[in-house]
Structures are given as structure tokens and as C-alpha cells.
Amino acid sequence: xxxxxxxxxxxxxxxxxxxxxxxxxxxxxxxxxxxxxxxxxxxxxxxxxxxxxxxxxxxxxxxxxxxxxxxxxxxxxxxxxxxxxxxxxxxxxxxxxxxxxxxxxxxxxxxxxxxxxxxxxxxxxxxxxxxxxxxxxxxxxxxxxxxxxxxxxxxxxxxxxxxxxxxxxxxxxxxxxxxxxxxxxxxxxxxxxxxxxxxxxxxxxxxxxxxxxxxxxxxxxxxx
Amino acid sequence: xxxxxxxxxxxxxxxxxxxxxxxxxxxxxxxxxxxxxxxxxxxxxxxxxxxxxxxxxxxxxxxxxxxxxxxxxxxxxxxxxxxxxxxxxxxxxxxxxxxxxxxxxxxxxxxxxxxxxxxxxxxxxxxxxxxxxxxxxxxxxxxxxxxxxxxxxxxxxxxxxxxxxxxxxxxxxxxxxxxxxxxxxxxxxxxxxxxxxxxxxxxxxxxxxxxxxxxxxxxxxxxxxxxxxxxxxxxxxxxxxxxxxxxxxxxxxxxxxxxxxxxxxxxxxxxxxxxxxxxxxxxxxxxxxxxxxxxxx
Numbered sequence: 028x029x030x031x032x033x034x035x036x037x038x039x040x041x042x043x044x045x046x047x048x049x050x051x052x053x054x055x056x057x058x059x060x061x062x063x064x065x066x067x068x069x070x071x072x073x074x075x076x077x078x079x080x081x082x083x084x085x086x087x088x089x090x091x092x093x094x095x096x097x098x099x100x101x102x103x104x105x106x107x108x109x110x111x112x113x114x115x116x117x118x119x120x121x122x123x124x125x126x127x128x129x130x131x132x133x134x135x136x137x138x139x140x141x142x143x144x145x146x147x148x149x150x151x152x153x154x155x156x157x158x159x160x161x162x163x164x165x166x167x168x169x170x171x172x173x174x175x176x177x178x179x180x181x182x183x184x185x186x187x188x189x190x191x192x193x194x195x196x197x198x199x200x201x202x203x204x205x206x207x208x209x210x211x212x213x214x215x216x217x218x219x220x221x222x223x224x225x226x227x228x229x230x231x232x233x234x235x236x237x238x239x240x241x242x243x244x245x246x247x248x249x250x251x
Numbered sequence: 252x253x254x255x256x257x258x259x260x261x262x263x264x265x266x267x268x269x270x271x272x273x274x275x276x277x278x279x280x281x282x283x284x285x286x287x288x289x290x291x292x293x294x295x296x297x298x299x300x301x302x303x304x305x306x307x308x309x310x311x312x313x314x315x316x317x318x319x320x321x322x323x324x325x326x327x328x329x330x331x332x333x334x335x336x337x338x339x340x341x342x343x344x345x346x347x348x349x350x351x352x353x354x355x356x357x358x359x360x361x362x363x364x365x366x367x368x369x370x371x372x373x374x375x376x377x378x379x380x381x382x383x384x385x386x387x388x389x390x391x392x393x394x395x396x397x398x399x400x401x402x403x404x405x406x407x408x409x410x411x412x413x414x415x416x417x418x419x420x421x422x423x424x425x426x427x428x429x430x431x432x433x434x435x436x437x438x439x440x441x442x443x444x445x446x447x448x449x450x451x452x453x454x455x456x457x458x459x460x461x462x463x464x465x466x467x468x469x470x471x472x473x474x475x476x477x478x479x480x481x482x483x484x485x486x487x488x489x490x491x492x493x494x495x496x497x498x499x500x501x502x503x504x505x506x507x508x509x510x511x512x513x514x515x516x517x518x519x520x521x522x523x524x525x526x527x528x529x530x531x532x533x534x535x536x537x538x539x540x541x542x543x544x545x546x547x548x
Contacts, residue, residue, distance in 0.1 A: 028358070107337060116323075250305065
């Protein structure tokens, strides 16, 4: 039932994000934007929306539990959730797991047409989308971590700020190769004709694991 | 200890260095209905949250159903046997009444469909109505239904009748009394409504400034305590405050009002030695006990 609750909680966010991608496609197709510009714009917009999507789908959760909109404080229903005979770690795992599955589903559904449109073959497209899923987990885990300590509004602002900081840190060459955001950049493939993202995948997985571990430790100690 | 559903020893809790609980010792027997009284900020909600492991004590021990609640695993096991109504009475805004019930049901193997149907009918809760569209009273009713129908051995209720109209309040009180009588369910509930506590509780626990100041069976408290009114020819002497067996004294001009406990006849004899013009003895109400203890200081 916790999975069902997580779905009920996030379904309108997911619908909103799907609508955003539909609008992007409609914009390109209806207004006849030149193909080259369209591809570039798509790639950038998709990468940005995937990051934002991850932070939004990690939203709600133990503290706020609202379906939609932002709230500064905590929703009182979290006390009801915490009074159920379920361990906090399980509550977190189910909520985070459901959002992560939705995030990956969103990336797969919207990413495959994108990379096919950009002219990649099926195997390259699969690899790109898988990499984007792995890298989106960093954004997701940062947001899930913040959801354990702040209200919903600051969770989103904080996540977007962290993503911005990650973007800026790409200018710092020694760490750029591990930057999770690299996994979103399809242009890297077209420039190098291969996927130079293994380091980014490792960096992303490590950062996401660290965020999740910290979130669990916080939840174990947190008082409500 | 197994006859106690709730037992705490030396429970302490502070918020930012400010003490909220200063060594709480609670003992709630199985099958009893215990009213938990206190002013706003006295520490009632903190105590209830500690029992449910939503807060962690700074010091002290908690035992539920005779078992120590000293880990998350123990707390989860205890919560399986507990029905809880929060003070805020907030439920998921993205569910309807029916969905909320269907969501809660599987967590409790002893869920009582008969009670679910009964309280849905009594509270007139429409299953298809979204939770955000419920009035505060209806939300409280839904929370009560979720607590009562789970077949819990212990109900921990934070202001359960807050926001309910008198008719529904009566239904709820009857339901609680009925569950205790027929199922042996123990009830530990906080309330500001002394009349409600007096109506259904067999035990009372009064907390003030983080300390338990009254704890006992309601009948014993009423039998044990007496109000003694003394009227003197001049100002009431200071010696009345020093009389043995007197809990609280209030003096105003010629009159002194004493709250005595224990052997009140002996206290009365000692009071008469102060040569008052008149002496009256009255039984005490819960309200008097409450006010006498919390109005001090």
C-alpha cells in the first residue's frame, strides 16, 4: 500500500512533466523550427527538464506529503504516516523507490524519441538513456535528502541550487569528468563519436549513494 | 508490569535546552481509560509523541505492553497494537475517505470491518469524498474511525473530540467507553474538556510544567480529596498553609480554602484548632483538582 500511496502522491507531478515534454515537441513541430536548432534546443531543454523532473518527483514524501504545489512547512499527515507500524527506513525506501522508477520511466519514454531524432542508432540511444537515468539519480537523491530536512519549497530551491552548482563545477577541469550532468549531454557523443560518460556514471552513483545514506541516517535520528 | 499497557520511568525531554518533560513516571493499567490533562504546553503532546517514538527521550525508559520501546523495531511492533489520533488530525490530501481506509486497513491484521462499517454510518462519512473537502470535525471522525477499527489494544488519542459537535462527541465517548468495556481496549487520551474526562475516564493523570502532579484512579482522587472552607473572625492565619494533609491553600481576607487529601478528618481536627468561625467540607470536582494544581505559581 505504500507504493500505491507514493503513486497517488506523485501522479499529478508526473502528468505535469509529461505535459511539459509534449509541449516541447508540439512547439518544435508546429512552428517549424529548423531541424539543427530544434535538435540543439531539444537536447538542452530535455537535459534541464530531466534534472528538474527528478527533483520534483523526489518531492513530497515523508515531511510534506502534498500532491502538488509547494508548502513552506510540514504537512500534518506525516504524523499519521509515522504512526503506522512501518519502519522509517522502509517508508523512505518505498517513497524514494517509487519516485526513482517514475523518473527513469519519464526519461526512457521521452529520451528514446529524442536520441532517435538526433540520429543515433538503437544501441547508442539505449546507452544514452540508461546513462541519463543513472545521472538523474544524483538530482533525485539530492532532492530526497533535502526532503528529509526542509519543507517542500526549500527542498526544490535547494535541489535546483545544487544542480546549478554542479553545472558551474563543470568548469573545474579535474572534476568535470566525474560530473553527473555530463551524462545528460548528447553533444558529447556527437563531438567524440563515443560515450565518454563512464566517469560521470560512477560520480553520479557515488553522489546519489552518499545522499541516500545521509538521508537514512537523518531519518533514523529525526524527531517529529 | 505486564498489567500495564503504558509505563514510563524518569522520562525527560528538552527542546533547545528548555525542559518540556522533567522526569515523567506514568503507569496506565490494561483495560483502563486514562485521561491525560494539562494546560497548553504542559507536555501532553510531547509525552504522546515519545510513546510512539516520534520523539526520542533525553533520558528515561518507555514500556508498552510490558516491553521496552528502545529501538525502531520495538516501536514498530508496538505501533501495530496501537491506534493513534493526532492533534492536527491531518490526513493525505490526495485521497478520498474510502481510499484512506483502504490504505490503512492492510497495516493492521486485526482490522475490524464491522467497526469500520459501524463508524462510517455513525459519523456519516461519504467514502467518495476527498479528504481536503472534509470539515475539521469530519477529519477528526475519519481519524477516529481509522484508530478504532484497527482492532488496537491501546488507543492513544490527542484531543480526540476537538472540533466535534456535542452529538458526535457523545458518540465518540460512548464508543471509547464501549470498546474498553467489551474489548478490553485501553485508552490514553489527552483532553482539555474536563467534563469528558470525568464522563468516561477511570484514571486521571495531570501534567503541569513537565511533571506529573496527579496520577490515580478518578474515584480514589474524589474520595481522597476534600475541599475545606474556613471562615475566621479576622484575616485567615498563615498557619493554615502549614496544616498536615493540605495540598493547596487559597486565602482571601477572612476565608481560607484548603484542598486536603488522605485522612481529611484529621486535617479537619487540626484546622478546628485554629478556631475558625465556621467550617464547611465539600467533595471536590475534577475541575477543582485541575485548577488547584495548575493555578499555583
